[in-house]
Amino acid sequence: MKNNSKTKIPTRNEVDDQYKWSLKDMITNPTQWQSIYDQCTKSIKKIATYQHRICESSTTLYSCLTLRDDLFIQFETLYVYSNMNFHEDTTNNDMQILVQKANTLKAKVEEATSFIEPEILEKELTDIEFFISQEPQLKVYTHYFNDLFRKKKHILSRTEEALLAKASDFSSSVQNIFSMYNEADIKFPNIQDDMGRTVELTKGRYINFLESKNRQVRKDAFNGLFSTYNNHRNTLASIYISNVKKHVFYKNARNFSSSLEASLFENNIPTKVYTQLIDTVGDYLPKMHQYIAIRKRALKLDTIDYYDLYTPIIDSIDTKTTYPQAKETVIKSLEVLGQEYTSLLKHAFNNNWIDVYENKGKRSGAYSWGTYSAHPYVLLNYSNTLKDMFTLTHEMGHALHSYYSNKNQAYINSNYTIFLAEVASTVNEALLMAYLKSTTTDQKMKLYLINYFMEQFRGTVFRQTMFAEFEKITHELVEAGESLTADKLCEIYYDLNVKYYGKSMAENDLIGIEWARIPHFYYNFYVYQYATGYSSAIALSQKILNNPSSVDFYFEFLKSGGSDYSMNILRNSGVDMGSQEPIASALDVFSSLVDEMDSIIE
Template sequence: MEQLLKRADVPKEHQWKLEDLFADQKAWDASFAELKNLLKRAADYQGKLNNAASIKECFELEDEISYHAERLYVYAHMHHDEDTANPTYQALTAKAKKLNVEAGEALSFITPEILSLSEAELDKLIEDPALKEFKFTLTEMKREKAHVLSKTEEALLAQVGNLSSAPQTIFGMLNNADMKFPKIKNEDGKDVELTHGNYIQFLESPNREVRERAFKAVYETYGKQKNTIAATLNANVNKNMFYSRVRKYPSVLEMALYGDNIPKEVYTNLIDTIHESLPLLHRYMELRKKLLGVDELHMYDLFAPLVEEYKWDITYEEAKQMTKEGLTPLGDDYLSSLQEGYDNGWIDVYENENKRTGAYSWGAYGTHPYVLLNHKDNLNSMFTLAHEMGHALHSYYSDNALKYRDAQYTIFLAEVASTTNEALLMDYLLKNAKDPKQKMYLLTYYADQFRTTVFRQTMFAEFEKIVHERVESGESLTPQDLSDIYYELNVKYHGKGMQVDKEIGMEWARIPHFYNSFYVYKYATGFSAATSFSKQILEEGQPAVDRYLGFLKSGGSDYSINILKKAGVDMSSPEPIREAMSVFEDVINQMEQLTK
């Protein structure tokens, strides 16, 4: 194995240029001192937020404080991520974090003070021309007013905050620290300890016995803790119910969607439309069974490779070029912005000693975005590049089109731009695949993305909905009830072609997302919206591209659902999900053709 480079030895052309944020430490220190002074000014507005002039000045100060705080934190944290063992940037990150907390505290009076005004006063402020650029902020505050309690009650709820994270904390400890899996025999007959980290690798093993051993060992281990984990999950549901009732929401689901102003129909539509598309997943299961050459398809066969590992080396330079060619349908403006990112120090490319793992896109308003990669010369890394540059260009377009406050987009929208890039790249690769083996490799990769990101996450979303509705109607759920609900969903989703093993009934016990309730549906809606965008772009051309670039330039200037609707994707209707499913059907058709 190649020796990892130390950070100091990484060639400049493979590093991001953080000096575009701050020229040096001295510039960072000066900005830090300036922010300290700005924070002192915040108190001047306390008790005065009852007229347009004071509110405008206060909002402007809030934006200036947030702008500086973000830049200081991002710079320190990204330097820390380059080399997590570097004590200078460990200290700088801690310093920036502390200042961010101070900033939050200094500005915390703004929302409650404005919300203490009457409805009529708020309406007057919303329509005041002097506050035109803050109209959306004030409208949002008014929308939240119905669920904000008195000062005393809010103070009490704030104190309950630490208790409310207990179910998630306890589950995390049990799952990550205390849960010990047995040793199992690997492909070579050696005893290897099963861990969270290597479980999926075992499920991807070409050796079926290894897959089965890993699968059974994991769920037997969870089965031994089922009472404790059921108690933590029930505690989480009860905590959610407490908050939804105290804050006067009709249900936990509606409380969870309220923040992004997502109508309940978006959630229920997703589940209903996926139900009508389940025959497609069943077809894919039958195809899996045929390709694996097995009499019965089991749950532990879902990650097994369908084609012999197709060796495809893609260097970073080739990945950049292919990604650019794949994104050609987005037009010259998008491509030149992408090239600007390639050429001007946006990307930190390769792994080095102590560099943070994984990949992300991040940055601060007023400077171009940044992308952290740990590039390997393979297909997965090329898709990661396309994905992260999708995020980066979303920020780039939003930041250039909008003022600081309106440029920040929601998580609901974040995955759309990144996944649209992946969908366009996949379309390009499939159209240009010369070798049937290569084409099958790509189709399998794509089909499994639909299975895991759309179907599986929707099944999770449906499980959460059923569990909360049962508890809200007064039932209590035993470990057996949870396993029965989960098992039946697996039978429904995977169809007759799948032998649904009883062990899968325990899978609910290992999903950490269930402690961040009603979140996973965003993966499925984001993927569907992106697939719908890419289909429109490929079929309609320029009009669809213009709508899509309009979406990228909208940041968070309106509610997420409205931003998507303006761009031609209405998530409150089943259409985008149906469009995504038609792409999935086309993938299955192509796979079936190749296996004839």
């Protein structure tokens, strides 16, 4: 970067081109963008000619589905390209217009293709199987057809489905109401920061305050945030309870036995996976309690409180990691996956797949994104920290997972589910952690790495499972006809915190209101997938480290995309999420880390 030594955030033009992604690999110029847009418009008109006749024959069915796939691929290219250009500099008005144009096209594409699945479902699966026997090229859609007809028993009549569709606008308002309150309307008090300055407490600054070495700053931030939510507890409870009742309404309408079953049905995940996660994590809670005791001892506290959970217990350590250093270390850590994987990784590093540094107007955070017809890309805001190196390997895990899926699957089977989405990225992180631990001789750095790894377990497995248990309890109460109130929600959540963190934690009633600030509680049994995905990844990484032949199975996982159900894809790679073994195996790693740290911390 041309002004890398300066603290001033550079403009886009001031960033060296070698640190920018090259979106020309997707679309070379505005003329090509418009050409693809025009082709999409033509395809939308053409696909309409199949309405009411898609299942006339195997030929018309195949022609319509391939036309839809081509339309989706073309639209996806426009949509991703426009948004990624916009993310380079969100102040770019031209890109804002392009994004709006792509969003308008998205609505047209969805409307134009909406007739396809209802018309297919008017047939029986045996009819479709007969079509496949007549037209062998339809075989690529076998999993798609099977999954579509699997869901048929919970699809209502046209009239009933139309009624539910009309209700979707106001049924989604519950989440929108919470989002507007939580993102726009809520205001927090001012507190004193580490320098004694009066600053406004915000959600964005909250974690930074909790990481402070000054305990009073941590306490003031905690009290300021949760007291604000607590002042609106009844309103927030009403919003959350309405959301639970919405889920119960839809599970009844579609004839599911529980809201949990209705949610997991979409990806064909048995409810046993959810309940087994809670039970297995519960068996390892004594190890979490032991970790809390270690944290209390390391911080030299008489009593540990919830606002003490995020502050580092290892300080005064240099974790600066430049981008060139990070690339070299990540490559070395992933050599266990073989030359093919690391060669592809080097190719990505050397051919502008990654947008590395922050610039004015650039979207914050990090992600991997791309299209079926081009290689994946990665957006970073690299700031030379060890955490940034973990982010780099994490996002490259996503990118190469997408690369292998797209290269080995037809478009219809290329997209992997959320249940699988975090596996490859976390495998990369686990392999990087193993490499760093094995090559580090500095005891303080080793402690830092151990604690970093343990915090990932705490935040991703234990905390998300606690969230999952809260969702399960609250939905079951409403399904049983029992009343939920603000007090009841706080009581449930408080008791879960005591259960997960142990009785050595201070009795702080304010933690009971934390449920009111978690946006994922409006995503309908979503958070458990963070814990299962992380556990699957740790189990896979252990297999790779302990048995090099497991790499072949891992590559099959990377190449599978969405060609089968998530549980089957994982099972074929050696991880059976139908059993408790992967979760227990991952938590055994956590247990060993706890014991290792316990032996070092005085």
